[in-house]
Amino acid sequence: LANRRQDLLDGLDPEQRAAACAPRGPVCVLAGAGTGKTRTITHRIAYLVCSGHVAAGQVLAVTFTARAAGELRARLRPLGVEGAQARTFHAAALRQLRYFWPRVVGDRQWDLIEGNKLRLVGQAANKLGLPTELEVLRDLTSEIEWAKASLIGPDDYPAAVARRSRDVPEPAERIAELYRTYERAKSDAQLLDFDDLLLHTTAVLEEHSAVAEEFRDRYRCFVVDEYQDVTPAQQRLLDAWLGGRDDLTVVGDANQTIYSFGGASPRPLLEFTRRFPDATVVRLERDYRSTPQVVALANRVIGAARGRPAGSRLNLVGQRPDGPPPRFAEYDDEATEAAAVAARIRELLDAGVPASEIAVLYRVNAQSEGYEQALSEAGIPYLVRGGERFFARREVRQAMAALRTAAAGEPQGELVTMVRRVLAGVGLTEQPPSGGAAKERWDALLALVELAEELAATTDGATLGRYVAELDQRASAQHPPTVEGVTLASLHAAKGLEWDAVFLVGLAEGTLPILHADGSDEAIEEERRLFYVGVTRAREHLSLSWALARNPGGRRNRRRSRFLYGLLPEDHPAARVGRQQQKPMEPKARCRICGAALLATMEIKLGRCGKCPADIDEDLLARLKEWRVERARELNVPAFVVFTDATLVAIAEQRPADTTALV
Ligand code: ATP
Ligand code: MG
Numbered sequence: 001l002a003n004r005r006q007d008l009l010d011g012l013d014p015e016q017r018a019a020a021c022a023p024r025g026p027v028c029v030l031a032g033a034g035t036g037k038t039r040t041i042t043h044r045i046a047y048l049v050c051s052g053h054v055a056a057g058q059v060l061a062v063t064f065t066a067r068a069a070g071e072l073r074a075r076l077r078p079l080g081v082e083g084a085q086a087r088t089f090h091a092a093a094l095r096q097l098r099y100f101w102p103r104v105v106g107d108r109q110w111d112l113i114e115g116n117k118l119r120l121v122g123q124a125a126n127k128l129g130l131p132t133e134l135e136v137l138r139d140l141t142s143e144i145e146w147a148k149a150s151l152i153g154p155d156d157y158p159a160a161v162a163r164r165s166r167d168v169p170e171p172a173e174r175i176a177e178l179y180r181t182y183e184r185a186k187s188d189a190q191l192l193d194f195d196d197l198l199l200h201t202t203a204v205l206e207e208h209s210a211v212a213e214e215f216r217d218r219y220r221c222f223v224v225d226e227y228q229d230v231t232p233a234q235q236r237l238l239d240a241w242l243g244g245r246d247d248l249t250v251v252g253d254a255n256q257t258i259y260s261f262g263g264a265s266p267r268p269l270l271e272f273t274r275r276f277p278d279a280t281v282v283r284l285e286r287d288y289r290s291t292p293q294v295v296a297l298a299n300r301v302i303g304a305a306r307g308r309p310a311g312s313r314l315n316l317v318g319q320r321p322d323g324p325p326p327r328f329a330e331y332d333d334e335a336t337e338a339a340a341v342a343a344r345i346r347e348l349l350d351a352g353v354p355a356s357e358i359a360v361l362y363r364v365n366a367q368s369e370g371y372e373q374a375l376s377e378a379g380i381p382y383l384v385r386g387g388e389r390f391f392a393r394r395e396v397r398q399a400m401a402a403l404r405t406a407a408a409g410e411p412q413g414e415l416v417t418m419v420r421r422v423l424a425g426v427g428l429t430e431q432p433p434s435g436g437a438a439k440e441r442w443d444a445l446l447a448l449v450e451l452a453e454e455l456a457a458t459t460d461g462a463t464l465g466r467y468v469a470e471l472d473q474r475a476s477a478q479h480p481p482t483v484e485g486v487t488l489a490s491l492h493a494a495k496g497l498e499w500d501a502v503f504l505v506g507l508a509e510g511t512l513p514i515l516h517a518d519g520s521d522e523a524i525e526e527e528r529r530l531f532y533v534g535v536t537r538a539r540e541h542l543s544l545s546w547a548l549a550r551n552p553g554g555r556r557n558r559r560r561s562r563f564l565y566g567l568l569p570e571d572h573p574a575a576r577v578g579r580q581q582q583k584p585m586e587p588k589a590r591c592r593i594c595g596a597a598l599l600a601t602m603e604i605k606l607g608r609c610g611k612c613p614a615d616i617d618e619d620l621l622a623r624l625k626e627w628r629v630e631r632a633r634e635l636n637v638p639a640f641v642v643f644t645d646a647t648l649v650a651i652a653e654q655r656p657a658d659t660t661a662l663v
Helices: 002-010 014-020 037-050 066-079 089-105 114-127 134-149 157-162 172-188 194-207 209-218 232-242 292-303 334-350 365-377 387-392 394-408 415-424 436-458 464-476 521-535 574-581 601-606 618-635 645-652
Strands: 027-031 059-063 085-088 221-224 248-252 280-284 327-333 358-362 382-384 486-490 499-504 538-549
Touching: 002 014, 002 037, 014 037, 014 280, 027 037, 037 059, 037 066, 037 221, 037 248, 037 280, 059 066, 059 089, 066 085, 085 089, 089 194, 089 209, 089 232, 114 134, 114 172, 134 172, 134 194, 134 232, 157 172, 194 209, 194 232, 221 232, 292 521, 292 538, 327 334, 334 358, 334 365, 334 499, 334 538, 358 365, 365 382, 365 486, 387 394, 394 415, 394 436, 394 464, 415 436, 415 464, 436 464, 499 521, 521 538
Parallel strands: 027 248, 027 280, 059 085, 059 221, 221 248, 327 538, 358 486, 358 499, 382 486, 499 538
Antiparallel strands: none
């Protein structure tokens, strides 16, 4: 045992060790990406369990995304900690609510709403005469979610948004009305949404002392990863869990706050010592994840951030050997970008990088489509992160329906054989299809089989009914089973994770920062932090790319992301990549003085390039200037008004010009 304890500590540096073996009580680790925060907490849990300070079953570790919770579990497993729970706040709350609900409320049933939420909001909006277009409904739903996560009820909503810098999609009073109507409709239908899970669990613990006592007996040691993204609702649940105790370890990085749009705030992290003055506080600076090249880029990205709170201004120091410099690439259109990323991924696969060590990260889920297509075409296996997508897949829904029917019917025994037999009925062939969408469907079904194998291996006498319940639980907690392949994920879903190679795509204005980042400093800074999260996911290969047009042949009018300025020297090859990709084109016109190709519209119209001396004499130019001032005075407009191209050309060529066409 002493050896194991030593092994656990040997895997940590002195600062990490100080946090890992601090006595039970408040501990706070404030540090940048890749410095080993998650490693520190998993080792801390293992250390406390293995030195007998706490039983594994008394530990509850929470984080924010299903993937991050899965990562925590995956890292705890090899440390030999059986029975410690690692879940998202929502999944933990769901479990507790299922357990305590019958005792507190009796046999009143409830169901989770998530799939139908938008419809319910839509019905409420319709009733109130609010707009019901999908985009608006999404915004309105986000507002309700923001309010609930911020512990703001309908009555207080208007005052709360008045204090906020972000605009509201409809008048605040109207949204408050919608919020009220939605809540009533939901409660009438005995439905709970995700936010209710937190609120109800908190209420149960706060209002039922017997339940709270039982809970307190059960869980004694709390750990929160990614604490910078805690919402007031989650903090309140955490406080209800603690019930006045202080056995709480939190780790986080204020520079990775990416949910403030949804009500999250790094304040509880940054003010942890104010709340727990005797807390052990540790800061980490050594970055163990990424090559010095990636670390340098990450430091520059976050160094440019404005308004960073004290306590978040840490510089990362790379620890790994040198790697390749990050790549920057500009493409004509998004399809070309996706195809080029797929081609580069093929090179990495051929060089021996496993598919599961490669990720394509983007700002919004809708961007996955193009990459799904490009990877399918290149025959590269992939997997789209985001649980709802997995469980929303048609073949998965069909499979679950078939499994449910089977579970209700015949008697069972061997689980995996049963599952295979049922899934054969919905398309799981013996041999995988060669590629494309069929292979992807097959992979999804196989993932269900693997889950059955996992359950059979870890649970004695696992039944089909138990398996279906596990699937339901995962579906509601958005925790998909793993499928081998290149990961496609949104930046939000990528937090806390790492890959050998990361492709950060769509770095164009309007996409990152996203268009609806309303231009306020706060919104832009949140987008910058998302970019930082993306950059810091890469261990070794990092590629940043963007496209100038959305569609092939479309207008190349998109600008590269503002976050690239300062990272990308102006003479960087990326500035020319787009042109290199184009077939050399015969210029439309050449300069009639030096013969150079003319590109700019104005040059083409004048028939000479900007470098050649004007063949309009100086006199004429001076007269034009004068004339412009006069004409402007006449029209009572400022003298620096800009002429349309046509007007200027006409004037230069001394043809009659439509001088009213001043813009
Ligand atoms: P993020 O902010 O992105 O969540 P993090 O601070 O949680 O990052 P980890 O994921 O714990 O960082 O660690 C990053 C990587 O560095 C992991 O692969 C981890 O195993 C490795 N690592 C951390 N600490 C050490 C160490 N002391 N020695 C060797 N490797 C380490
Ligand atoms: Mg982490």
